[in-house]
Amino acid sequence: MSGPADAQAGCDYCRDPGNLLYGHVPQIATSDEEAHGLLLRCPRCGTLYEDPANGQYPYPITPEEASQFFPDWSRSTQGNDAPQG
Numbered sequence: 001m002s003g004p005a006d007a008q009a010g011c012d013y014c015r016d017p018g019n020l021l022y023g024h025v026p027q028i029a030t031s032d033e034e035a036h037g038l039l040l041r042c043p044r045c046g047t048l049y050e051d052p053a054n055g056q057y058p059y060p061i062t063p064e065e066a067s068q069f070f071p072d073w074s075r076s077t078q079g080n081d082a083p084q085g
């Protein structure tokens with residue numbers, strides 16, 4: 001499999017808890033399921049983070065995971081990437 005290294009995803013900006021935890025990384029979607037909480041996207045590097053509602057630290061997820069967990073976000077991105085239409 002090829003893709004970004006999951007262990008070291010993100011950039012200096014979004015790896016800084018002061019940015020990630022205090023609203024400087026925009027929230028772009030919410031999940032109906034409490035376990036999935038919020039979807040955040042770094043304004044600098046575009047890394048997606050899932051911010052669970054259970055108090056765990058946000059962690060990076062892939063666009064594929066985001067589209068599964070956050071159907072609102074998936075719909076809003078169609079038209080740019082989806083070839084069918």
Ligand SMILES: [Zn+2]
Binds near residue numbers: 010014042044046047
């Ligand atoms: Zn970043």
